[in-house]
Amino acid sequence: MKLKRWIKAGVPFMALLLASPGAQAADLSLQEAINLALTQNTGLKVTQKGEDTAKYALEKARGSNGVSVGLSDTLSTTKNKDSDRQDSNSVGITGKLPLYTGGKNQASIKSAKIGVESASLQTQRAQEDLKLNVIKAYYNALEAQKTVGVRQETVDKYQEHFTNVSQLYAAGSKARIDVIRSQVELSNARQNLIKAENSYELELADLRNYLNIDRSEPLNLTTDFSYLAFDQDMGTCLDYAYRNRKDLLVDKNKLEQQEQAIKEAKAGYLPTLNLSVGLNSSQKFHPSSENSHGATASVGLSWSIFDSGVTRAQVKTAETSRDVAKLNYLKDKEAIDLAVRQAYYNMREAEKRFNSTQDAVHQAEEDAFIAREKYRAGEGLMLDIIDAQEALSTARLNYISAQYDYARYKATVENAMGVELTAEEKQAAALLETDADAALAQSRLGSSNDTTVDSTRKVAEELAGNEGNK
Known part of the structure; x- marks a missing residue:
């Protein structure tokens, strides 16, 4: 592959220079310079x-x-006083799904x-x-x-x-x-x-x-x-x-x-509605052994009817930010x-x-x-x-x-x-x-900072070959 084709393919410029005999200056057109900059x-x-x-x-x-x-x-x-000590273990798993958030989640998305x-x-x-x-x-x-x-x-x-x-x-x-x-x-x-x-x-x-x-x-x-x-x-x-x-x-x-x-x-002015589904298991093991299992399902409504003006302040802040965005435009x-x-x-x-x-x-x-x-x-x-x-x-x-x-x-x-x-x-x-070219060069040359011309030339040739096979 010729140098110009390598450059257009995005092969690292240093590898191209070292791959040339004697590491002589490579010809670089304006378009190739633009492509190189956009690549790396x-x-x-x-x-x-x-x-x-x-x-x-x-x-x-x-x-x-x-x-x-x-x-x-x-x-x-x-x-408790006048009673035996009771030991128990309770395990539960709960799933929640917001059914209605007043449009908050949709606006966020x-x-x-x-x-x-x-x-x-x-x-x-x-x-x-x-x-x-x-x-x-x-x-x-x-x-x-x-x-x-x-x-x-x-x-x-x-x-x-x-x-x-x-x-x-x-x-x-x-x-x-x-x-x-x-x-x-x-x-x-x-x-x-x-x-x-x-x-x-x-x-x-x-x-x-x-x-x-x-x-x-x-x-x-x-x-x-x-x-x-x-x-x-x-x-x-x-x-x-x-x-x-x-x-x-x-x-x-x-x-x-x-x-x-x-x-x-x-x-914040509107209610929220959530669906909750849960499974639970409870085991008492002292002073007696007793197991219980259960399932729950509920729909919860939450509505803040008074928050001392917090929501109103948030709305006014958002409207001000909207006005600033208009002025910036x-x-x-x-x-x-x-x-x-x-x-x-x-x-x-x-x-x-x-x-x-x-x-x-x-x-x-x-x-x-x-x-x-x-x-x-x-x-x-x-x-x-x-x-x-x-x-x-x-x-x-x-x-x-x-x-x-x-x-x-x-x-x-x-x-x-x-x-x-x-x-x-x-x-x-x-x-x-992608940094595929850089990763390939690093894997071929190893972690040492002292790279030889021959090893870098091999990397350039392999990169060029990979590009030619695409």
């Missing part, structure tokens, strides 16, 4: 655990409305069902946010890499210029101050290059963190910027967001849960509106900058070339060289920034709209639900 990001695993919690809450709510069985065993000794749906929506939203973070981190790393290239070229140009000025100075055609100034500019350019290289390493570290891979492994990012026009208007984006944002749907669910909480509280809707607008305007601004900076780069290149040639001919000034080179670096950096700003803001707009994962990404995210 730790934060996403934590969020997904909320689904399990919600499912258990639903089981608890359903159990409260079902049959409960209790067992009791009592050993007693009684001694419905609220728990809504909670399960909300937990799933929260996981989906976390997946969408993770996708956006990976896209940003990936493009940040690419932009930093391109910036390193620009800074390196600037250093090369200043180095070339410094060499030229030194030769002219040695020939007596240039002043010493030109040599000093060119050396200063070369030093400054090297400082910018060092900062750019460090920024690139930081961006790669950020990307590795989202992917949850070895933090020191080399990466070769293969997806470069490609301009894709965004043809939807602002109104369309907002309407889509109102209908599809998972967190807004969660707010609606919370509002419905508060309505159910009000029903639960109001159930409106507040989040306003926040979504703002987020969509901000991302949309930023995207359009970056798009305009991208289109306008292309010509600026060509003009700056021509200006820098003319300045260098004039200086060589003895007609230009040192300041012309410096200004032209600085203008060229700025134009190139502006062009790079506009490119990746557009890509990032376009992804931000789609995230703010609540665009769901693609089919391929959902398939990758589904692999997060």
